[in-house]
Amino acid sequence: MSAPKRIGKSTVQFSNPPVIVATASVVGPKEGEGPLGKTFDMVTQDSYFGQESWEKAERKMLEEAVKMVINKARLKPQDIDVFLAGDLLNQTISANYAARTLGIPFLGLYGACSTMYESMAIASMIIDGGFAHHVVTAVSSHYDTAERQYRFPTEQGVQRPQTAQWTVSGAAAVLLAPAGNGPRITHATIGKVVDAGIKDPNDMGSAMAPAAVDTIVRNFQDTGRSPVDYDLIVTGDLGKVGHTIATKLLQQQQYDVSNNYNDCGIMIYDHERQDTHAGGSGCACSGVVFAGHLMGQFNNGKIKRMLGVGTGALLSPTAIQQGESIPGIGHGVVIEML
Amino acid sequence: MANNKQQGPPKKPLTLTEQVMQQKQAYDQKAYKQLADSVKPKNNVLVNAINAFWVGGTISAIGQIITLMFTANGLPPKDAASATVIVMVFLGTFLTGLGVYDRIGKMAGAGSIIPITGFANSIVSPAMEYKREGFVFGVAAKMFSIAGPVLVYGFIISVVIGLIAYLIS
Amino acid sequence: MSVVMAFIIGGLICLVGQLIMDLTPYNVTPAHILVGFVTGGAVLSALGIYGPLVKIGGAGATIPISGFGHTLAQGTLEAVQSQGLLGAFTGGVTAGAAGVAAAVIFGYVIAVLFNPQG
Numbered sequence: 001m002s003a004p005k006r007i008g009k010s011t012v013q014f015s016n017p018p019v020i021v022a023t024a025s026v027v028g029p030k031e032g033e034g035p036l037g038k039t040f041d042m043v044t045q046d047s048y049f050g051q052e053s054w055e056k057a058e059r060k061m062l063e064e065a066v067k068m069v070i071n072k073a074r075l076k077p078q079d080i081d082v083f084l085a086g087d088l089l090n091q092t093i094s095a096n097y098a099a100r101t102l103g104i105p106f107l108g109l110y111g112a113c114s115t116m117y118e119s120m121a122i123a124s125m126i127i128d129g130g131f132a133h134h135v136v137t138a139v140s141s142h143y144d145t146a147e148r149q150y151r152f153p154t155e156q157g158v159q160r161p162q163t164a165q166w167t168v169s170g171a172a173a174v175l176l177a178p179a180g181n182g183p184r185i186t187h188a189t190i191g192k193v194v195d196a197g198i199k200d201p202n203d204m205g206s207a208m209a210p211a212a213v214d215t216i217v218r219n220f221q222d223t224g225r226s227p228v229d230y231d232l233i234v235t236g237d238l239g240k241v242g243h244t245i246a247t248k249l250l251q252q253q254q255y256d257v258s259n260n261y262n263d264c265g266i267m268i269y270d271h272e273r274q275d276t277h278a279g280g281s282g283c284a285c286s287g288v289v290f291a292g293h294l295m296g297q298f299n300n301g302k303i304k305r306m307l308g309v310g311t312g313a314l315l316s317p318t319a320i321q322q323g324e325s326i327p328g329i330g331h332g333v334v335i336e337m338l
Numbered sequence: 339m340a341n342n343k344q345q346g347p348p349k350k351p352l353t354l355t356e357q358v359m360q361q362k363q364a365y366d367q368k369a370y371k372q373l374a375d376s377v378k379p380k381n382n383v384l385v386n387a388i389n390a391f392w393v394g395g396t397i398s399a400i401g402q403i404i405t406l407m408f409t410a411n412g413l414p415p416k417d418a419a420s421a422t423v424i425v426m427v428f429l430g431t432f433l434t435g436l437g438v439y440d441r442i443g444k445m446a447g448a449g450s451i452i453p454i455t456g457f458a459n460s461i462v463s464p465a466m467e468y469k470r471e472g473f474v475f476g477v478a479a480k481m482f483s484i485a486g487p488v489l490v491y492g493f494i495i496s497v498v499i500g501l502i503a504y505l506i507s
Numbered sequence: 508m509s510v511v512m513a514f515i516i517g518g519l520i521c522l523v524g525q526l527i528m529d530l531t532p533y534n535v536t537p538a539h540i541l542v543g544f545v546t547g548g549a550v551l552s553a554l555g556i557y558g559p560l561v562k563i564g565g566a567g568a569t570i571p572i573s574g575f576g577h578t579l580a581q582g583t584l585e586a587v588q589s590q591g592l593l594g595a596f597t598g599g600v601t602a603g604a605a606g607v608a609a610a611v612i613f614g615y616v617i618a619v620l621f622n623p624q625g
Contacts, residue, residue, distance in 0.1 A: 453571055
């Protein structure tokens with residue numbers, strides 16, 4: 001039993017790279033006011049999105065993004081073979097209830113904020129393996145639902161330390177198919193859980209950076225590539241702190257990424273004006289930046305090949321209270337306009 | 339990682355847990371925390387301290403003005419103090435309801451946490467947020483997520499003080 | 508004048524709390540600060556240190572949550588003198604009743620009337 005599609009130690013190379021046929025993004029007002037505001041398909045009026053609770057608002061954002069991506073590809077929900085989705089809430093309720101509404105065969109995922117790239121990697125395997133024609137992957141996160149689950153109620157008067165990140169409110173959906181027009185997913189490097197011993201839930205960037213670096217380095221080793229082979233290396237939500245650490249860690253291993261490495265958490269907000277401290281975070285952070293801004297860059301030829309690494313802090317308030325540290329994970333996907 | 343193949347028979351193979359711990363320590367040994375700390379932006383201690391001082395002071399001064407008003411209206415000092423606490427608690431809850439107190443707290447930190455208004459804020463904010471989970475398990479239960487520990491330890495210490503005072507006398 | 512003293516004493520108490528939050532390596536949350544200051548205030552009060560502070564600072568010492576600890580401690584001490592052992596149990600809770608009842612009532616009403624804005 002050999003695995004002909006594996007290269008190196010831990011990377012998958014697709015023989016018929018799946019195509020990203022369409023993407024869709026829905027964001028909250030704060031993201032809409034940010035520097036990438038114009039690249040998103042829909043900006044909601046407020047954080048409630050016409051719903052009575054933030055959890056329901058997040059779910060609706062996810063549903064809207066999925067409906068939009070299916071429409072953009074001129075398909076119907078019945079045409080989708082598998083729906084892969086996840087979010088940050090306990091029991092991934094946004095994804096589960098969105099799947100209830102959509103009625104598409106569903107695989108629920110949890111990779112914390114790395115879920116967008118995790119789902120794209122799995123979707124590509126499903127398609128390249130010949131198990132499905134059309135796969136929709138989607139993620140969501142919401143500032144107010146995440147704050148109250150992971151930290152404090154939103155109206156509590158607490159100070160956010162400078163290392164804290166701002167959870168992106170929004171949802172992103174990506175539709176993949178074996179053929180069509182659009183950039184293709186050529187490789188996937190599955191992340192390892194790496195724990196650097198960080199215990200501060202207000203400092204996720206430092207907790208995730210080692211996992212992202214681990215995945216990036218393994219991708220270089222397995223594909224025989226170096227940083228210059230990519231127009232862009234982008235991590236999901238390391239923020240300013242994690243971005244600086246990741247750059248330094250890569251430098252220690254003799255990889256110079258100073259020219260083409262960016263982070264979605266840095267790109268999505270104007271940190272001085274929007275008071276977001278170290279940057280954005282959440283499933284939707286890497287999701288909407290990819291579905292909006294980065295897809296735009298592919299379509300107008302600004303980037304031809306990128307390595308995207310979705311980063312997740314596998315944070316649990318219960319585990320933290322019991323003295324555990326925060327493990328991180330990073331899933332890498334190579335996307336290329338062939 | 340586990341290199342137990344090369345190390346010969348006397349060494350027992352590492353269990354999975356030990357491997358995980360080793361991996362964690364490998365990172366600690368790499369002085370990762372030091373690297374992370376060198377990168378982290380520092381909280382501005384001086385600005386925070388000044389903000390905590392003047393906001394905490396202002397809230398206390400408002401309390402003092404209210405106390406003076408009560409005593410001017412003929413309330414004995416002890417009752418005036420109690421009445422002041424009630425008014426201040428009301429102000430804290432009301433400003434939280436209006437969505438103002440979290441903004442004060444963002445700037446003032448301990449300056450708005452420590453005054454009794456901050457205690458009120460810590461009661462209303464979870465109660466309001468969990469209203470969608472109902473009026474028993476939501477509002478009423480979550481109300482005490484922070485105030486509960488305060489009351490528990492406050493009552494314990496007061497009883498302990500009472501017992502000591504009783505034994506001494 | 509008493510207003511100025513309240514400003515200074517209240518400000519200083521909060522300043523101590525802020526320095527504890529910023530300068531200790533632990534993740535000190537508001538809950539830790541509140542619990543710490545209530546117990547600290549009660550102990551200082553029982554040792555006879557907090558009382559003079561209230562004389563100087565007025566509301567500056569009673570409005571910070573450490574003043575709630577002071578109220579609890581003084582209530583207990585008085586009750587022990589008048590009632591003995593039973594007072595150790597009733598004194599603190601009785602003295603703190605105004606603050607606790609107000610917090611519960613206003614907290615509940617406001618939570619029912621308002622919605623969080625995020």
